[in-house]
Amino acid sequence: MTISTLAAPFLTTVTQKLQAFGWWLAGFGLFGVFSLMLVDSLIPLVGVPELALVTLILEKPGQWIIAAFMAALGSTIGSLIFYSFVRLAGQRFAKSISPTRRAKIEGLIRRYDILILIGAAVMPPPFPFKPFVICAGLIDFQWWRLFTGLLIGRTVRYAVLAFLTVRYGKDALEIVRHNAGWFFLGVGILALVIIAYNLIVRRRGNGGDGPSEEQPAAGTARPQDA
Numbered sequence: 317m318t319i320s321t322l323a324a325p326f327l328t329t330v331t332q333k334l335q336a337f338g339w340w341l342a343g344f345g346l347f348g349v350f351s352l353m354l355v356d357s358l359i360p361l362v363g364v365p366e367l368a369l370v371t372l373i374l375e376k377p378g379q380w381i382i383a384a385f386m387a388a389l390g391s392t393i394g395s396l397i398f399y400s401f402v403r404l405a406g407q408r409f410a411k412s413i414s415p416t417r418r419a420k421i422e423g424l425i426r427r428y429d430i431l432i433l434i435g436a437a438v439m440p441p442p443f444p445f446k447p448f449v450i451c452a453g454l455i456d457f458q459w460w461r462l463f464t465g466l467l468i469g470r471t472v473r474y475a476v477l478a479f480l481t482v483r484y485g486k487d488a489l490e491i492v493r494h495n496a497g498w499f500f501l502g503v504g505i506l507a508l509v510i511i512a513y514n515l516i517v518r519r520r521g522n523g524g525d526g527p528s529e530e531q532p533a534a535g536t537a538r539p540q541d542a
Contacts, residue, residue: 338352338355338361338364338365338368342364342372345376346372346379346382346386348368349365349368349372349383349387349390350387350389350390351390352368352387353386353387353389354390354391354393354394354397356391357390357391357394357395357397358394358398363441365391366489367489369387369477369478369481370477370481370486370488370489373478373482374481374485377481377482380479380481380482381475383474384471384474384478385471385474385475387470387478388470388471388473388474388475389467391437391474392437392463392470395449395462395466396459396466398446399449399452399453399459402452402453402454403453403456406454409450409453409454410450410454412447412450413447413450413451417447418447418454421448421451422451422454422455425448425452425455425457426455429465430461430464430465430468431465432448432465433461433462433465433466433469434466434468434469435469436448436469437465437466437468437469437470437472437473438469438472438473439473440473449462
């Protein structure tokens, strides 16, 4: 008998307790959804937060926008707390990711900055989101940039789920899970828009800072050519 076989009943019990705790939190409405998402970022509650969000919106469809934002804010703050643990513990969290995978994710974060975090935060399970937060902590990525990227991504993700819930009811979660490719497409379009905007702003800034021929002041004659 293996260790995993012996531990299975214990893990099942823990999972059931966590799910019960999650549904208890869900009873507090918007605050409950916020709290669920925050806790889920630290201790996985196995799908309860999304179900709670869908249930709340089914009961109060008029609150879908604020519910989506509260879910995104809770998830982002929870991830920021987890990020602070990584900053403190350092290499203890590094062991949870293979060196090859860690190097790849850190390279993506350094190259694409907030954009890659937006993309990771948009993706629904089973996309491996947690390694991006861990790697951000390991390379001392600025907390406010992490917060911005995750908040944008999570807001998009939960806003889509909330809108689909209003439109399609309880089938919204299944629609999201079976159409993850559309999320990749959406992230790609969003990334292109942001990159294009940044390029335009930089070009305008460079154009304004470039050397220009000095104009004579009013009432001053131009020097005559020799």
